Amino acid sequence: MDEHTDWNWELFDEIVEDVEENKNIIQCIACGKCVGDCPAAKVSNFNSRKIIKKVLRGDKSVLKDSDIWHCYLCERCKRVCPKENINIPLLIINLRNESFKRGFGPRYNDLRKYVEMSERFLTQGIILEEPLGEDLPQERIDELDTICDFARIKYVFKASNEKQKAKRKRN
Amino acid sequence: MNFNTLALDLQAIEEEFPESPLDYFKEKKLCLFRACLEKYFPGVRWGFQDLLEELQLEVTTCKNQSCCSGTFFQRNLITRAQFSAINERNLSEMNQQADIAFFSCNGCYNSLLRGRDFLKTPEVRIKTQEILNTIHKKVGVERYPGIYKILENPKIKLVHDLDFLYLIRNDVLNTLKFDLRDLKVAVHYGCHYLNLSRDKKTIESYLGSKTKLEELIELFGGIPVDYQERESCCGWGASQLLINPREALKITYTKLKSAENVGADFILMPCPTCLYTLSKPEYRDNIKNWFGEKLEIPTIHLNELIAILRGCEEERCISLTRKTPRLGEIFDIITQQ
Numbered sequence: 292m293d294e295h296t297d298w299n300w301e302l303f304d305e306i307v308e309d310v311e312e313n314k315n316i317i318q319c320i321a322c323g324k325c326v327g328d329c330p331a332a333k334v335s336n337f338n339s340r341k342i343i344k345k346v347l348r349g350d351k352s353v354l355k356d357s358d359i360w361h362c363y364l365c366e367r368c369k370r371v372c373p374k375e376n377i378n379i380p381l382l383i384i385n386l387r388n389e390s391f392k393r394g395f396g397p398r399y400n401d402l403r404k405y406v407e408m409s410e411r412f413l414t415q416g417i418i419l420e421e422p423l424g425e426d427l428p429q430e431r432i433d434e435l436d437t438i439c440d441f442a443r444i445k446y447v448f449k450a451s452n453e454k455q456k457a458k459r460k461r462n
Numbered sequence: 463m464n465f466n467t468l469a470l471d472l473q474a475i476e477e478e479f480p481e482s483p484l485d486y487f488k489e490k491k492l493c494l495f496r497a498c499l500e501k502y503f504p505g506v507r508w509g510f511q512d513l514l515e516e517l518q519l520e521v522t523t524c525k526n527q528s529c530c531s532g533t534f535f536q537r538n539l540i541t542r543a544q545f546s547a548i549n550e551r552n553l554s555e556m557n558q559q560a561d562i563a564f565f566s567c568n569g570c571y572n573s574l575l576r577g578r579d580f581l582k583t584p585e586v587r588i589k590t591q592e593i594l595n596t597i598h599k600k601v602g603v604e605r606y607p608g609i610y611k612i613l614e615n616p617k618i619k620l621v622h623d624l625d626f627l628y629l630i631r632n633d634v635l636n637t638l639k640f641d642l643r644d645l646k647v648a649v650h651y652g653c654h655y656l657n658l659s660r661d662k663k664t665i666e667s668y669l670g671s672k673t674k675l676e677e678l679i680e681l682f683g684g685i686p687v688d689y690q691e692r693e694s695c696c697g698w699g700a701s702q703l704l705i706n707p708r709e710a711l712k713i714t715y716t717k718l719k720s721a722e723n724v725g726a727d728f729i730l731m732p733c734p735t736c737l738y739t740l741s742k743p744e745y746r747d748n749i750k751n752w753f754g755e756k757l758e759i760p761t762i763h764l765n766e767l768i769a770i771l772r773g774c775e776e777e778r779c780i781s782l783t784r785k786t787p788r789l790g791e792i793f794d795i796i797t798q799q
Contacts, residue, residue, distance in 0.1 A: 438596075
């Protein structure tokens with residue numbers, strides 16, 4: 292066994308501490324139904340059974356794998372799972388958070404598709420150019436901005452502004 | 463605090479109003495949740511709104527409602543508490559003006575129920591309330607009592623448009639001017655409708671097969687056709703289509719191809735996000751470039767279809783900018799009766 296596959300509960304404990312519901316993954320019987328019905332597994336290396344196995348073994352390489360970023364969050368796995376209360380989509384979101392925290396998450400370039408959406412959400416409260424109907428009043432937009440304080444959405448927005456400033460400076 | 467689901471109890475309404483479930487909604491204040499994707503498909507909003515007005519129901523939209531923020535939560539750009547705070551803010555605003563909120567989008571419906579679900583966890587609940595307190599401090603005034611508090615037993619109930627339309631299907635049928643003239647229709651429910659447990663009271667209703675769209679098609683004079691990819695994802699996959707377009711469009715391609723193979727005249731769905739993915743011309747072009755096949759099967763949202771069948775003006779049903787020759791054909795077959 293290499294250093295990543297030593298059996299320990301450290302990673303499991305961490306994600307359960309963050310989201311208690313994750314403790315249910317211990318019931319996984321590795322039947323593979325989640326993989327068989329998974330849209331992401333059909334087009335990428337995403338394999339929820341392997342991901343659960345890694346977490347239960349304490350294999351932290353799962354946080355570096357790009358695989359966790361390929362989940363479609365369609366919740367199909369939750370529906371076909373023969374065990375009750377295993378919430379794989381929530382586990383994936385949690386693992387992505389851990390991955391972000393340790394600096395393995397997507398870089399700015401991977402998130403550039405979110406720049407415009409983030410900007411519109413923070414400045415207009417919506418994610419498309421203009422809503423059908425009335426605009427959200429400015430006071431309500433300010434409320435959303437406050438809710439999102441210190442969130443990654445703000446860093447994506449800020450990174451895009453800084454990139455644009457640098458581009459303007461170069462030109 | 464009561465964190466039971468806010469989903470409208472359809473079974474109870476059916477039991478209480480077996481002859482006409484529509485009666486339950488009369489005298490109630492109704493609010494349409496504004497889904498961002500309705501911008502591209504205004505018929506999704508108008509088709510539904512016009513129907514409710516014809517049925518003499520009081521319907522509004524909520525001007526203080528924001529995007530549900532599901533997109534950002536699913537890509538880890540906001541936390542669970544921030545997501546819940548955004549949704550709690552929206553719920554408070556709607557709770558102030560309505561008894562029932564309608565959702566034309568699977569994603570928004572799922573988000574509002576999920577945000578509420580997260581509040582069952584004490585840590586998330588505490589953080590969410592702290593965030594709402596911060597807004598309160600900044601705003602300085604209270605616009606109405608309870609706006610910046612997690613709602614305890616809110617009166618507002620949430621319902622997906624498809625569930626509502628199915629519930630009052632006989633009243634809908636009475637408003638229709640045209641029928642589907644035996645057109646063959648493939649259905650796409652969308653993952654966040656098919657796989658959603660948050661609004662279900664029993665395990666049977668969660669795991670059982672969903673057939674409301676097929677039943678509506680038959681009622682409206684069409685022929686529902688089964689196909690292999692009926693339950694598969696549209697390809698959007700919580701923005702996977704933006705991040706890994708080639709992988710995601712393979713799913714879209716397989717779905718569209720499967721429906722074409724069984725001779726479906728169009729695909730019917732209850733979600734504008736799925737509609738966007740399955741119909742966007744740029745995606746259809748990419749499918750042709752990457753997988754070598756030009757697929758032209760039209761796609762229609764249930765609310766748009768009802769508007770067409772009710773004989774609404776064309777722009778009120780389907781935006782002219784997205785009208786393809788095949789979609790035009792369907793429109794003509796239905797309306798030139």
